[in-house]
Amino acid sequence: MRGFQPLRLLLGAEAALGASLLSKPGDSVVIPSWDLQSSAKVGNNLPTLSKVGVDTSTWYHINSPRCTLMGCLLQAGVYHEDDLFYSEDLEKFDAGQFHVPWIYRNEFDLDSKPGKHYFLQTNGITSKGDIFINGKQIASNLTQAGAYGGHEYDVSDVLDKHNALVVRVHPTNYNYDLALGFVDWNPYPPDNGTGVWRNIELKQTGPVALEPLRVITETNLPKDDSTANVTLKSTARNLETHEVTVNLNARVTSECGQTHTWNQTVTLGALQSKELVLTTTLKNPKIWWPKQWGKQPLYNGQVSASVNDEVSDTINHKFGIRQVSSKVNSHDDTIFYVNGLPFQVIGGGYSADMFLRWDNEKFIKQVQLTFDLGGNTIRLEGKNEQPELYEIADELGLMVIAGWECCDKWEAWSYNEDLAVKSEWAEKDYVIANASIKHEALMQQNHPSMLGYLVGSDYWPNDRAAAIYDSAIEEAGWQIPVIASASKRGYPEILGPSGMKMEGPYDWTPPNYWYDVEPSEERLGAAFGFGSELGAGVGTPEIGSLKKFLSKGDLDDLWKKPNKGLYHMSTKVSSFYNRKIYNDALWARYGEPTSLEDYLQKAQIMDYEATRSQFEGVSAFWSKDRPATGLIYWMLNNAWPSLHWNLFDYYLHPAGSYFGAKVGARLEHAAYDYLHKAVYLINHSIDQKGPRTIAVDVIDKNGKSLYTTTKTVETEPNTSRNVLDLLTPLKSITDVVFLRITLENGKKATLSRNVYWLAKDLDVLDWDDSDWIATPVSKYADYTALNKLKSAEISVSTQASECDGKSTVILENKSSVPAFFVALNLVDKASQDVLPVFWSDNYVTLWPHEKLELKVEGKGAAAVEITGKNIKSTRVLI
Numbered sequence: 001m002r003g004f005q006p007l008r009l010l011l012g013a014e015a016a017l018g019a020s021l022l023s024k025p026g027d028s029v030v031i032p033s034w035d036l037q038s039s040a041k042v043g044n045n046l047p048t049l050s051k052v053g054v055d056t057s058t059w060y061h062i063n064s065p066r067c068t069l070m071g072c073l074l075q076a077g078v079y080h081e082d083d084l085f086y087s088e089d090l091e092k093f094d095a096g097q098f099h100v101p102w103i104y105r106n107e108f109d110l111d112s113k114p115g116k117h118y119f120l121q122t123n124g125i126t127s128k129g130d131i132f133i134n135g136k137q138i139a140s141n142l143t144q145a146g147a148y149g150g151h152e153y154d155v156s157d158v159l160d161k162h163n164a165l166v167v168r169v170h171p172t173n174y175n176y177d178l179a180l181g182f183v184d185w186n187p188y189p190p191d192n193g194t195g196v197w198r199n200i201e202l203k204q205t206g207p208v209a210l211e212p213l214r215v216i217t218e219t220n221l222p223k224d225d226s227t228a229n230v231t232l233k234s235t236a237r238n239l240e241t242h243e244v245t246v247n248l249n250a251r252v253t254s255e256c257g258q259t260h261t262w263n264q265t266v267t268l269g270a271l272q273s274k275e276l277v278l279t280t281t282l283k284n285p286k287i288w289w290p291k292q293w294g295k296q297p298l299y300n301g302q303v304s305a306s307v308n309d310e311v312s313d314t315i316n317h318k319f320g321i322r323q324v325s326s327k328v329n330s331h332d333d334t335i336f337y338v339n340g341l342p343f344q345v346i347g348g349g350y351s352a353d354m355f356l357r358w359d360n361e362k363f364i365k366q367v368q369l370t371f372d373l374g375g376n377t378i379r380l381e382g383k384n385e386q387p388e389l390y391e392i393a394d395e396l397g398l399m400v401i402a403g404w405e406c407c408d409k410w411e412a413w414s415y416n417e418d419l420a421v422k423s424e425w426a427e428k429d430y431v432i433a434n435a436s437i438k439h440e441a442l443m444q445q446n447h448p449s450m451l452g453y454l455v456g457s458d459y460w461p462n463d464r465a466a467a468i469y470d471s472a473i474e475e476a477g478w479q480i481p482v483i484a485s486a487s488k489r490g491y492p493e494i495l496g497p498s499g500m501k502m503e504g505p506y507d508w509t510p511p512n513y514w515y516d517v518e519p520s521e522e523r524l525g526a527a528f529g530f531g532s533e534l535g536a537g538v539g540t541p542e543i544g545s546l547k548k549f550l551s552k553g554d555l556d557d558l559w560k561k562p563n564k565g566l567y568h569m570s571t572k573v574s575s576f577y578n579r580k581i582y583n584d585a586l587w588a589r590y591g592e593p594t595s596l597e598d599y600l601q602k603a604q605i606m607d608y609e610a611t612r613s614q615f616e617g618v619s620a621f622w623s624k625d626r627p628a629t630g631l632i633y634w635m636l637n638n639a640w641p642s643l644h645w646n647l648f649d650y651y652l653h654p655a656g657s658y659f660g661a662k663v664g665a666r667l668e669h670a671a672y673d674y675l676h677k678a679v680y681l682i683n684h685s686i687d688q689k690g691p692r693t694i695a696v697d698v699i700d701k702n703g704k705s706l707y708t709t710t711k712t713v714e715t716e717p718n719t720s721r722n723v724l725d726l727l728t729p730l731k732s733i734t735d736v737v738f739l740r741i742t743l744e745n746g747k748k749a750t751l752s753r754n755v756y757w758l759a760k761d762l763d764v765l766d767w768d769d770s771d772w773i774a775t776p777v778s779k780y781a782d783y784t785a786l787n788k789l790k791s792a793e794i795s796v797s798t799q800a801s802e803c804d805g806k807s808t809v810i811l812e813n814k815s816s817v818p819a820f821f822v823a824l825n826l827v828d829k830a831s832q833d834v835l836p837v838f839w840s841d842n843y844v845t846l847w848p849h850e851k852l853e854l855k856v857e858g859k860g861a862a863a864v865e866i867t868g869k870n871i872k873s874t875r876v877l878i
Helices: 069-075 081-085 360-372 387-396 427-444 463-476 511-515 543-549 552-560 580-590 596-620 656-664 784-788
Strands: 028-030 034-038 060-062 102-109 117-122 129-133 136-139 152-154 162-169 200-205 208-210 214-219 227-238 244-254 259-268 273-283 299-307 310-319 324-328 334-338 341-343 345-350 377-380 399-403 450-454 529-534 628-633 668-673 678-683 690-700 705-715 719-725 737-745 750-758 777-779 794-800 807-813 819-827 844-846 851-857 863-867 874-877
Touching: 034 069, 060 069, 081 543, 117 129, 200 208, 208 299, 214 310, 227 244, 227 259, 227 299, 244 273, 259 273, 324 450, 334 450, 334 529, 334 628, 345 360, 345 399, 345 596, 360 387, 377 628, 387 399, 387 427, 427 463, 511 596, 543 596, 552 596, 580 596, 580 784, 596 628, 596 656, 596 668, 596 678, 596 819, 656 668, 668 737, 668 750, 678 690, 678 705, 690 719, 705 719, 750 844, 794 863, 794 874, 807 819, 807 844, 819 851, 844 851
Parallel strands: 208 310, 345 377, 345 628, 377 399, 399 450, 529 628
Antiparallel strands: 028 200, 034 060, 034 102, 102 162, 117 152, 117 200, 129 136, 129 162, 208 227, 214 227, 227 273, 244 259, 244 299, 299 310, 324 334, 334 341, 668 678, 678 719, 690 705, 690 737, 737 750, 794 807, 807 851, 819 844, 819 863, 863 874
């Protein structure tokens, strides 16, 4: 541990030790690091602890501007993630140390002179904090409360040349604090997320300060002669006790350097604040689109305030020009629009890290994986995350639906009977909620990636809270849909119906579930309307990931004790603590596992068919009379290593659930409707049209051809339709058969290839006994014949590309029987999984004598491991 020394702060490049923190008006810097210790060891005398020169040699030293207590201690090396997440070790963790307040402390230098003003800006401290500088109290925990409670404090009178900042954080309780919880997604973190989890900033201004920039855009939608009105809004505050004249300079700059500049002069009386509205018109603006629909051009808006020819303050923010809107259709379902076009949401529920750690690089990889599997949106259920999330989403073209969380203090309304502990809102909670929504609205307002905001999750806010949210959002100039909740339970009059359903399922569901939509009042999560969170309850990691967090005993339990409660599923009081529903289906449909390897292979088969049918069902029914307007899969990723509820695992490794979804969400696709034995032509694009050829082939398990046909049809952008009936050719199935559907464009290029395995009968659903968890299956489809497939021989070769960093893996089935469910895994020289990895396709089934070329990209690759249901496992060097 090091002894006391002033900590360096960052202003662009790292400032020299002892240099002034802020150099000119308009500067804003983040407190970049902390000394941290429990109040049980250093006491609670904040006036003394916040004086310069306190010896912190026995404190923890954290080289990060933001971290929860657990996040800080992990960074300091006190604990290690691999140990915490292994088996049930986290359950044994002593959380008692977090039952008392902890102290964050930092020292910095400042060239403090008369005429300069300084503000401390918080962006969220959970559950609440007391703030002291140089022995004086800046804020108490009555004001600085709530995970999203962002506040600005004038600290001009307390700063000196040498300064000490102290923040005391108080323990978090999800039942009583407006914090960030995880419900039943995973165990609660030992510290309940307590700490300075978002940045604290210090800003310097001259006599006039500007509040955060708000950007309002209005355009007549993209066309050759389009225009856009861009309004930059802020509030100017005169900090002096005399009148001042302020010269305002407004600037909008495109990415290619084109700049629009204009000026305005205002007079502010002593201590007066005035709303600023500065508007300009852009001709032929560059329109921002979601990734799959176009490019993501961004503009930079800036307002500078000068007094007596000296800059007093400057604010700026990037923004995009686009329109988003929504409506509740005649079926009481929400449908979104982007730039005037109907936008089918295809996405997943994003989870923050369990310890609220933020990693730019990891999030970018998560976005890349989301795009690769065909997603266009993420939903943040209560984890509004760091500002960088929205900046990255803007740059890459990912749509975001944010909002408050369920199942704790955020929804402690009188009409919510689902809470185990219901601490209904008191006066202070409305005050905290007001500060929270104002902060989040201003932080998210300028981002073109924002598609909507849910001010409730499972339950809608009461009328008073809804009015607070609505007022703050209107004041911020937010140009996105604001929706009462993610469910149809109820709504406040000021916001109207949500148009979103949250009726499950959350556990395993057979493929035909999604296509059975009538009568809709009994079909819960089937493919109609907007499913705000629902999924087939799958996401089993592959063995390379499992060995990182499960012991041998844990691995044995997966297949030897199918009904056992599992720590890496959910909390003990959760309905999802075991894999019984899932395993009942696996045992019945694919046969009792004979080994761990056999179990995991059958799990990947289950996961693949489950997610593929869900994403295909929603995509196929996009243009129905009652359309499937959106899907938020539960979930996209996990907060920690989990055995379910993901499309890629905690380590960013894609498995069966990922590649099933990837097939089902392709931009252009031909999909099979299990229930009606029909083929749907799906087009998610807004510009692809023309002739498409669909080829259908059916073979039995021995490779014998049973049916083949082709059909050429015209495709239209942003539509789906039934184009082919397979009821007759599939009517006589007596055993498992394979169905292959390929889609080609007019140039004979393959747009999608899709292989299904079909049993004689479908799974029979007991709709009358449905609940929000799942719909029971009264009779399972029989796929056990797949355990007796004849062996197939495949050849494998690879080709490396020097131009794009991708490799090609060439598979060829040398046999007269199908090679079923061939899985490929990229590994490095140490035989560890390459992460992340991007495959053009995976878990593929090859027709007799068929050759497939698969593209793969991953850094450090040395070999490809190949396994399959009826092939010999092999390994090929790259």
